[in-house]
Amino acid sequence: MLSILQIMQDFDINLICMDDGIDSSKDVGKLTISILTAVAEIKSENICV
Secondary structure, three states, rough: HHHHHHHHOOOOOOEEEEOOEOOOOHHHHHHHHHHHHHHHHHHHHHHOO
16 A cells, blocks of 8 residues: 555645545555554454464
């Protein structure tokens, strides 16, 4: 997800999630996406075990 987000930023494209209030053009939005991505990864690893 973070790789995709970086590619989007390279093309000046931002991810904006209206329902969740996440905007990847802002630092807090990038932090939120990073945290949610990490939590999803941990959750996925625990399900597969």
